[in-house]
Amino acid sequence: MLGLIAVDVDGTLVGTGNVVREDVWAAFAGARARGMRVAVCSGRPAVGNALEYARRLDADGWHVFQNGASIVKVDSGESLSEPFPVEKVQALIEHAHRTDRLLEIYTDTDFAITKPGDFAERHAALLGLPYTPKRPEELRGTVVRVQWVVPIAETAAVLAEADPALEFHPAGSPVMPDAMFISVTKAGVDKGSAIRRVAQKYGLSMDRVMAVGDGSNDLHLLRAVGHPVAMGNAEDVLKAVAETVVAHVDEGGLVQAVNLALTL
Incomplete structure (x- = not known):
């Protein structure tokens, strides 16, 4: 065995x-x-x-x-x-605001979002959590990852924004078939x-x-x-x-x- x-x-x-x-x-x-x-x-x-x-x-x-x-x-x-590169977090948050996309910022046990709305609310339900949007500046603790939650049609555009310091991990969920979850971690x-x-x-x-x-x-x-x-x-x-x-x-x-x- x-x-x-x-x-x-x-x-x-x-x-x-x-x-x-x-x-x-x-x-x-x-x-x-x-x-x-x-x-x-x-x-x-x-x-x-x-x-x-x-x-x-x-x-x-x-x-x-x-x-x-x-x-x-x-x-x-x-x-x-391992901590997510600190300098990358703020840059991605600013990019999320410019592109009007939902970016989630995570510690081991908590997360914040850049864009409250339908995707954020449905994702909270998928995770089994109450929908209580937290702004990035309210998040406490060490950031370990960020994640884009975008319509399927925007997947290619997000993946085209590759960064050698980061790893992109696209994945779907049968519970939210209209969304793509593109997790971003430190390279390696x-x-x-x-x-x-x-x-x-x-x-x-x-x-x-x-x-x-x-x-x-x-x-x-x-x-x-x-x-x-x-x-x-x-x-x-x-x-x-x-x-x-x-x-x-x-x-x-x-x-x-x-x-x-x-x-x-």
């Missing part, structure tokens, strides 16, 4: 109804009972629903949030997160770099780690582990690097992945 399974949230753990199947919870409970560690590996922050998923999957374990920018031990709050920080640090904390080599995902922001994650698994609903670029492709998220694909991890 493998020592660790890393699991994306949207489109992998959570299906189109924004719920986790009961057989998925049961499969992970069985894996934990046998000693396998489980790490959420999500673009979401360590708040609301994502935090509750992490606690239910592995209550005293290390989990990866914010596309690798936030690495948190959920029982103690201990963090391995991604789900792959984060899961290596988690595996190191557990004393595991990467050949004893499985990762399961569905989106292009999971590409670094799948490339980092010994056993990459793509969901049936995954983007083609992910299926191309996967060792195994399981069923669609709504058809129990994640249960198949967990059962496979128990046999390797």
